[in-house]
Amino acid sequence: MSGILVVMEQQGGAWNRISWETLAAGQQLAAAMGQPLSAAVVGQGGAALAGELGAKKMDRVHVVGHELLGAYTADGYTAALEQLIRKSEPAIVVFPHTYQVRDFAPKLATRFGRVLISDAIGFRVEAGSPTFVRQLFQGKLNADVKSEGAGLQFASIQAGAFRADQVEAGSAPLEDFVPELKPDDIRAKPSEPFRESARAVDLTAADLIVAVGRGIKEKENISLVEELAKALGAELAASRPICDNGWLPMERQVGSSGQTVSPKAYIAIGISGAIQHLVGMKGAKTIVAINKDANAPIFEVADYGIVGDLFEIVPALTEEAKKVKG
Numbered sequence: 001m002s003g004i005l006v007v008m009e010q011q012g013g014a015w016n017r018i019s020w021e022t023l024a025a026g027q028q029l030a031a032a033m034g035q036p037l038s039a040a041v042v043g044q045g046g047a048a049l050a051g052e053l054g055a056k057k058m059d060r061v062h063v064v065g066h067e068l069l070g071a072y073t074a075d076g077y078t079a080a081l082e083q084l085i086r087k088s089e090p091a092i093v094v095f096p097h098t099y100q101v102r103d104f105a106p107k108l109a110t111r112f113g114r115v116l117i118s119d120a121i122g123f124r125v126e127a128g129s130p131t132f133v134r135q136l137f138q139g140k141l142n143a144d145v146k147s148e149g150a151g152l153q154f155a156s157i158q159a160g161a162f163r164a165d166q167v168e169a170g171s172a173p174l175e176d177f178v179p180e181l182k183p184d185d186i187r188a189k190p191s192e193p194f195r196e197s198a199r200a201v202d203l204t205a206a207d208l209i210v211a212v213g214r215g216i217k218e219k220e221n222i223s224l225v226e227e228l229a230k231a232l233g234a235e236l237a238a239s240r241p242i243c244d245n246g247w248l249p250m251e252r253q254v255g256s257s258g259q260t261v262s263p264k265a266y267i268a269i270g271i272s273g274a275i276q277h278l279v280g281m282k283g284a285k286t287i288v289a290i291n292k293d294a295n296a297p298i299f300e301v302a303d304y305g306i307v308g309d310l311f312e313i314v315p316a317l318t319e320e321a322k323k324v325k326g
């Protein structure tokens with residue numbers, strides 16, 4: 001048993017973006033442990049996408065295909081990956097922490113008598129074995145988690161924890177793997193996949209984002225932050241409670257159930273920094289936080305922090321921005 005296997009995720013022939021972040025994590029883990037790296041793509045459209053994977057630095061790409069893997073099912077993916085793992089014998093299997101992975105990966109780990117270390121934000125390698133880091137209490141504490149005993153390990157990686165643009169290029173041979181599956185193995189009947197409604201605002205393309213949270217207190221006060229965004233030429237975004245209240249449209253929500261953004265700068269105003277918000281914005285190059293609570297978790301990811309009352313700070317910033325922009 002040796003090597004790292006990254007299970008990439010695709011849906012309907014398009015990559016799920018967090019898969020690349022997980023591949024970057026896999027490359028770093030393989031380098032730190034001095035072990036080979038392989039990746040697997042499962043399901044319909046996998047063969048077409050595998051070519052892209054073959055141009056990344058790793059030792060092998062497994063293209064796992066079968067007519068019963070056309071639509072995702074936990075039974076199908078678990079059975080197919082169990083067979084691939086028994087054949088290729090990796091030491092560690094790494095997944096992106098998506099809804100789909102949450103559905104089948106614990107079941108897959110159980111097939112090997114192991115647990116899934118879920119939603120890891122990083123790792124350290126000591127004496128050749130990894131310790132994963134997970135966040136507790138909405139990011140207030142970091143916990144070190146290690147698999148006990150020898151044997152296969154399973155871990156999933158949190159969105160935004162690694163950078164997709166750090167995936168190293170290279171070349172890797174593609175290998176087809178056809179699992180043995182029978183229709184009876186698959187008990188679920190997949191229906192139409194969930195489709196998000198089209199968005200009028202694409203925050204993912206914005207260079208500069210000003211985001212507002214519950215610290216703004218009332219809908220009427222949003223205009224304060226809107227003015228700052230306008231003065232800076234930034235897109236306006238929000239934490240979930242602001243969108244849940246209908247104060248801004250849902251398409252402006254950043255976080256695990258909103259958009260994942262990676263602008264050059266992200267200014268978080270009156271946002272506490274709950275983990276579900278952080279996963280959507282911590283890939284920003286520079287983070288500025290304004291919050292009256294010096295212990296707010298947002299300051300842990302912020303490059304610049306202002307501890308104070310947003311109702312004093314934001315109008316002053318808007319004035320300065322207007323002066324600078326002339």
Ligand SMILES: Cc1cc2nc3c(=O)[nH]c(=O)nc-3n(C[C@H](O)[C@H](O)[C@H](O)COP(=O)(O)OP(=O)(O)OC[C@H]3O[C@@H](n4cnc5c(N)ncnc54)[C@H](O)[C@@H]3O)c2cc1C
Nearest residue numbers: 213214215239240255256257258270271272276277292310
């Ligand atoms: C399954 C699930 C999915 C979720 N998805 C998302 C998601 O996609 N995006 C998301 O954002 N959240 C999401 N959440 C909610 C998340 O857990 C938090 O509840 C939310 O992010 C908190 O929003 P907030 O920071 O605006 O509010 P709060 O946590 O209430 O923080 C408000 C902050 O404003 C500060 N403040 C108050 N007054 C002032 C002032 N005058 N000046 C300066 N600072 C002030 C406070 O100190 C506080 O830190 C999700 C939750 C669950 C369970």
